[in-house]
Amino acid sequence: MLKKEKAKVSKEGLRSFFYIFRYIKPYGLQFAGGLFLLVLGSLLFMVFPGAAGEMANAAAGESRFDLSVSDYGWLFLIILVFQGSFSYFRTVLFAIVSEKGMADVRKDLFSKMMSQHLTFFEERRVGELTSRITADVEQLQSAFSVTLAEFLRQIVVLIAGVAILAWLTPSLSLIMLLTFPVIVLLALVFGRYIRRISRKRQDEIAGTNTIAEEAFQSFQVVKSFANEWFEALRYSKSVDEVVKVSLRYARIRGIFFVFIITILFGGIFFILWRGALMVESGEMQLGDLFSFIIYTGIIGGAIAGLGNMYTTLAGAVGASERVMEILKSKGEIMELKPQSGERAPIEGRLEFRAVNFSYPGRVNNPVLQSISFKVEKGEKVALVGVSGSGKSTIVKLMLRFYDPLSGSILLDGKQVSDFDVRTLRSFFALVPQEVILFGGTIKENIEYGRPGATQKEIREAAKLANALEFIDSFPDGMETIVGDRGVKLSGGQRQRIAIARAILKDPGILILDEATSSLDAGSEKVVQQALDNLLEGRTAIIIAHRLATIKNADKILVLESGQIVEQGRHEELILRDGLYKRLASLQFE
Ligand SMILES: Nc1ncnc2c1ncn2[C@@H]1O[C@H](COP(=O)(O)OP(=O)(O)O)[C@@H](O)[C@H]1O
Numbered sequence: 399m400l401k402k403e404k405a406k407v408s409k410e411g412l413r414s415f416f417y418i419f420r421y422i423k424p425y426g427l428q429f430a431g432g433l434f435l436l437v438l439g440s441l442l443f444m445v446f447p448g449a450a451g452e453m454a455n456a457a458a459g460e461s462r463f464d465l466s467v468s469d470y471g472w473l474f475l476i477i478l479v480f481q482g483s484f485s486y487f488r489t490v491l492f493a494i495v496s497e498k499g500m501a502d503v504r505k506d507l508f509s510k511m512m513s514q515h516l517t518f519f520e521e522r523r524v525g526e527l528t529s530r531i532t533a534d535v536e537q538l539q540s541a542f543s544v545t546l547a548e549f550l551r552q553i554v555v556l557i558a559g560v561a562i563l564a565w566l567t568p569s570l571s572l573i574m575l576l577t578f579p580v581i582v583l584l585a586l587v588f589g590r591y592i593r594r595i596s597r598k599r600q601d602e603i604a605g606t607n608t609i610a611e612e613a614f615q616s617f618q619v620v621k622s623f624a625n626e627w628f629e630a631l632r633y634s635k636s637v638d639e640v641v642k643v644s645l646r647y648a649r650i651r652g653i654f655f656v657f658i659i660t661i662l663f664g665g666i667f668f669i670l671w672r673g674a675l676m677v678e679s680g681e682m683q684l685g686d687l688f689s690f691i692i693y694t695g696i697i698g699g700a701i702a703g704l705g706n707m708y709t710t711l712a713g714a715v716g717a718s719e720r721v722m723e724i725l726k727s728k729g730e731i732m733e734l735k736p737q738s739g740e741r742a743p744i745e746g747r748l749e750f751r752a753v754n755f756s757y758p759g760r761v762n763n764p765v766l767q768s769i770s771f772k773v774e775k776g777e778k779v780a781l782v783g784v785s786g787s788g789k790s791t792i793v794k795l796m797l798r799f800y801d802p803l804s805g806s807i808l809l810d811g812k813q814v815s816d817f818d819v820r821t822l823r824s825f826f827a828l829v830p831q832e833v834i835l836f837g838g839t840i841k842e843n844i845e846y847g848r849p850g851a852t853q854k855e856i857r858e859a860a861k862l863a864n865a866l867e868f869i870d871s872f873p874d875g876m877e878t879i880v881g882d883r884g885v886k887l888s889g890g891q892r893q894r895i896a897i898a899r900a901i902l903k904d905p906g907i908l909i910l911d912e913a914t915s916s917l918d919a920g921s922e923k924v925v926q927q928a929l930d931n932l933l934e935g936r937t938a939i940i941i942a943h944r945l946a947t948i949k950n951a952d953k954i955l956v957l958e959s960g961q962i963v964e965q966g967r968h969e970e971l972i973l974r975d976g977l978y979k980r981l982a983s984l985q986f987e
């Protein structure tokens with residue numbers, strides 16, 4: 399549930415808002431054109447009431463100008479045609495500017511997010527990030543297309559309106575200007591108060607819905623605790639609160655209407671009455687009183703519009719601040735472009751030297767302590783240890799998702815920090831425990847390992863991954879849609895697609911992070927075969943829950959609380975009376 403943030407404009411926010419104008423710059427010509435038409439249209443609009451009043455004067459035979467009533471008819475027609483075409487072109491021009499400009503913002507924002515460090519995603523919820531590129535950018539878009547234009551229009555209307563009135567009916571205008579804005583502003587303040595209560599009511603309603611949703615979603619828990627009564631009580635309390643707030647809302651709205659009718663209309667009648675007196679005494683023409691009334695209405699509307707616009711603009715400024723925060727942040731990767739096809743092959747030697755590490759923000763909690771080990775070319779090294787002992791963290795350091803606090807990590811004898819991060823990561827392929835496939839075809843999902851691979855290569859990879867058989871059993875074969883809206887694949891099938899992906903990537907070093915631990919015995923066997931194909935002749939780091947999968951490893955590192963407590967081959971370790979033996983006996987019993 400995203401709550402609407404309170405409208406408040408900070409200096410920083412305004413700076414961000416103006417910064418966003420850079421995205422408008424490439425479409426500056428269209429923007430200027432739109433503004434020009436906007437001002438022109440608004441001025442033309444302001445001619446109307448005056449012309450209407452003059453028409454009435456002409457009808458009464460006392461026009462200032464030498465124009466007949468039918469001349470005025472023609473004038474109106476011409477104004478309408480121009481007004482209409484100005485509006486059309488203005489709307490289109492502003493749409494071009496805001497659509498294209500904001501699309502650019504969106505693209506930059508997404509690229510920037512993609513280039514961020516892993517911690518960026520760990521610290522934020524997915525919903526929050528999506529709302530940056532959807533809701534926030536939309537808010538900016540409407541600010542640049544509608545609100546800004548509207549704002550300028552109201553300003554033009556206000557200035558032109560007051561100027562015309564001051565010229566047309568100076569004394570009556572003075573009375574109006576002394577009373578009317580005060581009333582409108584009072585109404586605005588009142589209106590904002592009402593809106594606040596309305597928002598509170600919305601929040602209460604949302605809260606009620608959340609309670610219901612939670613109860614529905616976790617009804618099993620509710621039932622198993624026999625807490626139906628508790629949920630019902632929670633819900634009914636919340637509903638009662640909604641009623642309370644709603645009634646308060648209704649009362650205040652009622653008062654508002656009384657206010658509007660008495661004060662606002664009272665004010666209008668007062669001014670009209672003054673005007674009528676002036677017409678009676680011959681101080682003013684009737685047609686001018688007519689124009690005056692319309693102008694006053696328009697000016698009132700402009701004042702009210704400007705007041706309301708503040709909230710919208712403040713919202714847009716807030717949105718631009720949130721967008722800028724990401725656009726300005728320094729990603730770990732500076733420039734997003736496809737990896738150049740040729741990368742120098744690596745041998746695949748890996749070494750950790752006295753590596754110490756703790757996660758950022760949790761410095762007092764050492765996760766790895768003086769970890770040292772060597773993996774020679776083509777060797778398979780297994781990491782074992784209870785959950786939380788630091789196995790996945792070792793992998794994250796290899797891929798430079800984080801940097802060690804001290805010690806060094808070497809790839810082919812070269813510091814991993816000396817590689818470009820993307821080049822470094824291109825040497826590895828990771829098969830994780832939980833494979834998440836992207837929405838799309840199976841082919842696309844495998845091709846993700848090496849974009850641009852040929853159909854033949856993809857099929858070959860699928861075959862080695864033991865996946866071809868089940869893929870071909872689908873009516874659409876490789877073109878079968880998977881992911882959220884597609885065919886649901888089993889854990890083992892997803893795992894084999896991930897393996898095909900890794901085979902296609904043909905990495906120097908392979909990392910399996912509990913790749914088989916969520917599989918049942920049946921699929922574990924086919925997956926294991928696929929893994930054996932993948933492992934052949936390759937340096938590999940294997941993290942496994944099931945010790946059966948690592949019996950053949952060249953070296954086993956046993957981790958406990960971030961330290962290597964034992965290492966050796968299975969046959970050696972099983973003879974010792976250590977942690978490995980305990981872990982193994984738990985499994986094989
Ligand atoms: N992103 C993170 N931020 C903070 N602490 C973490 C993070 N990831 C893991 N940890 C902590 O680091 C320790 C080791 O975790 P991990 O390497 O995932 O263990 P394993 O893979 O052996 O189960 C655990 O205590 C875990 O709570």
Ligand SMILES: [Mg+2]
Binds near residue numbers: 789790791
């Ligand atoms: Mg892990």
